[in-house]
Amino acid sequence: MTTPPEPTASGHRTDAPAVRIGALAPLTRPGWVEAGQHLLAGLELGVHEANEAGGVGGRPLELVVRDTAADPRRAEAAVDELALLGVAALAGEYHSVVARAAATRADALGVPFLCSSAVLDTLTDRPTDRVARIAPAQSHGWRLYADFLLGAGHTRVAVATQPSLYWASGTRVLRDHLVARGGEVVELDMSTLTPSALCDRLVAEDATALLLLVGHPEPAAPIVASVRRDERLSAILIGAPAGQPEFAEWTALLGTDGAAIPFLRYLPERPGPLGTRVGAALRDRLGAAPSFVAFEGYDTITVLADVLRTHGPDRARIAAAWPDVAVEGTRGTIRFSRAAGIGVWQWAWPPVQVVDRDPAAPGRFRVLHPKA
Incomplete structure (x- = not known):
């Protein structure tokens, strides 16, 4: 084309x-x-x-x-x-x-x-x-996301993940940053778990936050729907550092269930x-x-x-x-x-925010953690 x-x-x-x-x-x-x-x-x-x-x-x-x-x-x-x-x-x-x-x-x-x-x-x-x-770079944005989690009091974080270089890299960034500051990361492999089984593991692990390090719409949307329906997990934070909730398709699939899920957004x-x-x-x-x-x-x-x-x-x-x-x-x-550890010419850095969709109006974004 x-x-x-x-x-x-x-x-x-x-x-x-x-x-x-x-x-x-x-x-x-x-x-x-x-x-x-x-x-x-x-x-x-x-x-x-x-x-x-x-x-x-x-x-x-x-x-x-x-x-x-x-x-x-x-x-x-x-x-x-x-x-x-x-x-x-x-x-x-x-x-x-x-x-x-x-x-x-x-x-x-x-x-x-x-x-x-x-x-x-x-x-x-x-x-x-x-x-x-x-x-x-992922290491820059995802460290800022980890800072947001720590600032919100989340030190035991579960990540629902799939086999991929990208997801493995993100998990490593989060673990290194959180563990160095007293946090813990529990990795849950969605190639072996159903959304329902994931909910059981989240309860057993006593995690206060679940991060979606998985593809969209599958299995991200079914995971969100399952967690939202589970009364045992009503207090858990669902997060999506990779930005799945940025696009309209997310709200079309999940409605208000897709709101209040913080993600990274590269805008001022x-x-x-x-x-x-x-x-x-x-x-x-x-x-x-x-x-x-x-x-x-x-x-x-x-x-x-x-x-x-x-x-x-x-x-x-x-x-x-x-x-x-x-x-x-x-x-x-x-x-x-030239940014440390990155082999290409890099704009260091664009603006980075952590935002979510407002449950009262899912078309509106709330800035939770700005970084100019």
Whole structure:
């Protein structure tokens, strides 16, 4: 799928050849389709506005979109194809394990990749200059989430988890941070437990919080429904650091049962003028409130357009430009640096909040733990 260039500010298409950007997003199952749609909406809006402003060096931007469907092998094949099509850079992806596969392949092929939304710390096996990231690293955001738990008095925390590099990494971050501060983490493997059996284990373990480190909608939604129905667990906090409640599908599936479940959200508490304007434009495109993932997509194109205007579409020059970036995005000024333990150029850090949906109005978010 290719998104053609939008008309330029004059209202006419330029005859100059387009500068192509390869866009990766989960647009079909088993990928998280709603997240992919929001990511793509942000990428497309960024391209539209760049072209309205005259493109880059008099040339329009063009997105060449490929669906990863949450499949690492499919993402690798897409990177191979996009590299042969001559894209100047790659952008996007939501699922961390998929983004890792794409980043590794892009690095091997010499194609710069600006990752929009995946948070896994080890995005590549080795340090590279070709990959940069807009989203915060998992270790950063999930430590802040652990601080929120401790501040709310939760020191015995259960995690319902599934086998995955992403979930294993998140569990390790939480355990290391909580145990060092007197907390405990009990790991419950949902590949061997039903939601009902999980409830029995939660009672036996005397946990005060349950974190959903599992896929959506299955088994996350059935777990929430089962815990909410169990009178023995009426006082337990359900949390979702990976952000499952961010999207409208969560409320559609769970209603008020999906409220009061704290999750990580990468937005400022109060948007500035650019964030407000872009948020309104994204709402028009999506027909719904934009998630933080949509803003990440928009910011990705804002950075790439700035780099392309300054350095041109040469892949090596783009990769060399990450440390020089200073671009005003929807959530603050974006600059890349080398963060400890992370092998890619990293925006350190975007705003991070812990929020939940208000039980009285599930469409409204409550900020529980802001971090500028």
